């Protein structure tokens with residue numbers, strides 16, 4: 001079941017205990033879009049555990065975003081929350097530039113904020129289409145474009161897609177699957193283009209992950225678990241662990257790749 005807190009208890013404990021230790025991302029600055037809760041919050045916390053200062057964007061829930069910022073700051077890292085709707089391209093660019101300005105640099109961009117608009121083909125509207133493409137495709141493109149102006153060698157762009165890009169198990173996912181599949185192409189093309197600058201670009205495709213978007217006790221959970229080799233939902237921290245590896249120096253030779261964190265759903 002989705003926790004009422006933005007952070008899993010294990011993450012809170014680890015954060016407190018890792019403050020100021022020399023870890024992989026010391027001195028780096030990360031920006032996580034949609035970092036106020038769910039997967040984005042877990043990623044923000046995990047990158048801070050690894051030593052990074054972390055900025056996160058949110059759409060409307062300032063309190064949740066501030067809670068994540070407070071946790072990170074209490075552990076000795078810098079953190080800021082920026083209200084920036086990913087469907088607004090100007091807001092996305094402004095957020096990237098503000099983070100680089102306030103935190104002094106930008107090394108890691110995690111394009112996590114996502115629109116999840118489902119429904120039968122004939123009932124989906126043009127507005128649904130435009131919102132989905134704006135948040136899930138245009139925002140990662142524009143944020144990447146703005147971010148690489150601040151990144152130097154060793155930079156990281158990590159997109160959060162979905163295993164629904166690879167396996168269309170349920171009806172009603174046309175917009176969502178379409179938009180998340182676009183991230184595969186964007187990731188490969190940017191991986192190729194930015195390789196010469198030693199900036200890597202990768203895609204993490206979560207499977208069902210226990211968040212408010214898709215609670216592990218939701219109406220479709222039993223069906224989803226039945227398709228999943230490991231038989232259960234991911235914890236947001238499971239997705240964050242893959243992101244942290246790709247962001248770390250150990251991930252330096254991985255680019256253009258798609259990493260499924262889906263418990264074997266797409267096997």
Ligand SMILES: NC(=O)c1ccc[n+]([C@@H]2O[C@H](COP(=O)([O-])OP(=O)(O)OC[C@H]3O[C@@H](n4cnc5c(N)ncnc54)[C@H](OP(=O)(O)O)[C@@H]3O)[C@@H](O)[C@H]2O)c1
Pocket residue numbers: 033034035036037038039040057058059060061062064084085086087112113114115116135160161162163205206207208209210211212213214
């Ligand atoms: N959960 C899953 O099962 C699952 C599976 C595969 C892929 N994913 C992908 O993982 C990502 C995160 O999903 P989640 O389950 O963690 O979602 P979530 O629990 O709904 O959290 C979404 C977060 O993103 C922010 N956000 C949403 N729309 C935004 C926008 N237009 N602009 C800026 N911020 C926005 C929200 O801000 P506010 O708090 O202000 O509303 C919130 O902090 C998404 O890209 C999703 O497609 C999730």
